Amino acid sequence: KNEVEQSPQNLTAQEGEFITINCSYSVGISALHWLQQHPGGGIVSLFMLSSGKKKHGRLIATINIQEKHSSLHITASHPRDSAVYICAVIPSLKKFYFGTGTSLTVIP
Amino acid sequence: NAGVMQNPRHLVRRRGQEARLRCSPMKGHSHVYWYRQLPEEGLKFMVYLQKENIIDESGMPKERFSAEFPKEGPSILRIQQVVRGDSAAYFCASSLTGVSTGELFFGEGSRLTVL
Numbered sequence: 644k645n646e647v648e649q650s651p652q653n654l655t656a657q658e659g660e661f662i663t664i665n666c667s668y669s670v671g672i673s674a675l676h677w678l679q680q681h682p683g684g685g686i687v688s689l690f691m692l693s694s695g696k697k698k699h700g701r702l703i704a705t706i707n708i709q710e711k712h713s714s715l716h717i718t719a720s721h722p723r724d725s726a727v728y729i730c731a732v733i734p735s736l737k738k739f740y741f742g743t744g745t746s747l748t749v750i751p
Numbered sequence: 752n753a754g755v756m757q758n759p760r761h762l763v764r765r766r767g768q769e770a771r772l773r774c775s776p777m778k779g780h781s782h783v784y785w786y787r788q789l790p791e792e793g794l795k796f797m798v799y800l801q802k803e804n805i806i807d808e809s810g811m812p813k814e815r816f817s818a819e820f821p822k823e824g825p826s827i828l829r830i831q832q833v834v835r836g837d838s839a840a841y842f843c844a845s846s847l848t849g850v851s852t853g854e855l856f857f858g859e860g861s862r863l864t865v866l
Contacts, residue, residue, distance in 0.1 A: 676855060684840060686794075686857040691850075729794060733850050738807050739784070741794040 646670050649730050649742035656749050662717040664745045666730030669711065677704050677715050678729040680744070686729075689715070720749045755845050756825075757858035765866050770830040770837070772861045776845030783826045784850070785818060788840045788860075797841075800826060833865045 647668045656662050666675070677689040690697050690704040692713065697704050701720075706713040717724055730742040756775040764770050776783050785797040787810075796810040800820035811818065815833075820826040830837055840860045846853040 674850065674852070676850070678855075678857075684862075685859050686842060686844075688844075688855045688857065691854055731794070738799060738809060739786075739794075739796045739850065741786075741796070743793040 645743070646734075646740040647730055647732055647742040649728075649745050651745060652743065653746045654748070656720050656747070658721060658749055658751050660720050660749075662720050662724075662747065662749075664715045664728050664730075664747070666713045666715070666732075666742055667711060668713075668730075668732045668740070670732065670734040670740065672708075672711075672732045672734050674733045675706055675713050676731040676733070676739075677713070678731060680727040680729060682726070689728075717747075720747075722749045722751050725749050755843055755856050755858035757841075757843050757861050759861060760859060761862050761864070763864045763866060764833045766834055767832050770833050770863055770865075772828040772830075772841050772843075772863070773825040774828070774843030774845075774858055775825040776843075777847075777856050780845035780847050780856070782846040782849050782853075783820050784844045784846070784855070785826070785828050786842045786844070788842065790839065794842070797828070830863070833863070835865045838863055838865045 650665045674693045679687045692706040701718045703716040727744040729744045731739045783800045786794045798818045799807040815831045817829045840862050842860045843858045844855045
């Protein structure tokens with residue numbers, strides 16, 4: 644049983660499309676992180692959320708604590724957005740549970 | 752302004768040898784996390800350390816793996832008597848105030864290959 648489920652697992656989009664990646668979790672959490680892993684393997688933290696919504700450039704992240712669900716949106720997608728997007732939840736002060744990731748490919 | 756520094760970036764070991772992976776957190780960060788990413792799999796939490804203390808090691812295999820974060824110097828993840836199944840990318844991340852309240856910064860990872 645995986646505490647964190649992401650969908651879709653793979654996503655191909657045309658440049659310019661609006662993209663949504665979903666994350667559902669089954670445990671109570673204190674925070675949720677969205678991470679981006681590029682083909683070279685490096686990982687970047689995009690957002691940390693404990694409630695509501697955050698926006699950074701073309702990226703928007705929302706979280707609904709009651710429904711145990713978070714979404715990552717990319718507006719006006721671009722080929723450089725191609726990466727694996729990972730949802731990570733923090734059920735306590737200590738550890739993480741990671742989703743299996745969503746592999747996004749944006750075609751020019 | 753260096754980010755999280757991990758070394759070596761690539762390490763090749765033969766079965767039975769020891770692997771030592773180092774992680775220097777961002778300046779001022781006292782919270783360090785180690786994660787493992789097996790080939791074709793997702794990230795898995797291994798251990799959470801603060802200076803001189805192991806806070807949570809529930810993700811660490813019980814044998815052969817150990818981690819430390821001394822008062823001075825980098826955090827070290829040590830794997831003794833490596834086996835082929837230890838081949839993976841090992842990522843370190845650091846945080847100023849902990850993952851529930853602070854942003855997380857990742858290193859580039861150390862890729863261990865066991866022959």
